[in-house]
Amino acid sequence: MRPALATSTSRLITTPANVLRCFHKSSMSVYILSLLVLVLTLMYCCIKIKANSRSTNIYTINCTASCDTRCSETKRPNLCKRACGSCCGKCNCVPPGTSGNYEACPCYFNLKTHNNTRKCP
Numbered sequence: 001m002r003p004a005l006a007t008s009t010s011r012l013i014t015t016p017a018n019v020l021r022c023f024h025k026s027s028m029s030v031y032i033l034s035l036l037v038l039v040l041t042l043m044y045c046c047i048k049i050k051a052n053s054r055s056t057n058i059y060t061i062n063c064t065a066s067c068d069t070r071c072s073e074t075k076r077p078n079l080c081k082r083a084c085g086s087c088c089g090k091c092n093c094v095p096p097g098t099s100g101n102y103e104a105c106p107c108y109f110n111l112k113t114h115n116n117t118r119k120c121p
Contacts, residue, residue: 003074019040060092061088061092061093061094062096063084063085063088063089064085065093066084066088067080067084067085067088067094068081069080069094069098070094070097070098070119070121071098072083072097072098073083073098073099074098074121080121083119083120083121084120084121086119086120087108087111087119087120088108090107091105091108091111093105093107093108095108095109095110099121108120
């Protein structure tokens, strides 16, 4: 008799309508609240990922052409182009003109050598 009772009880619980009846209102509230927290967390993560992707450059500049312009009036063009190319590779920017204008590219301005002198021309 017991096995038949257990089988009939298990059949009752496995139907979708009976599964919903088994949930109490409080457990359904916890389930809905958990889903809400999950959805809000996923939305927050998506917003953070989009914000971070906007702050990074998705393109790189042509360092060779930019450094050719930057070093066009120097007395030592090979040295200038080598240093400029290294700085451009790290910062992905070169200030406009042949000298100065460092405010356009603070990373370029702030790079230093081992002697704590400015690395970038």
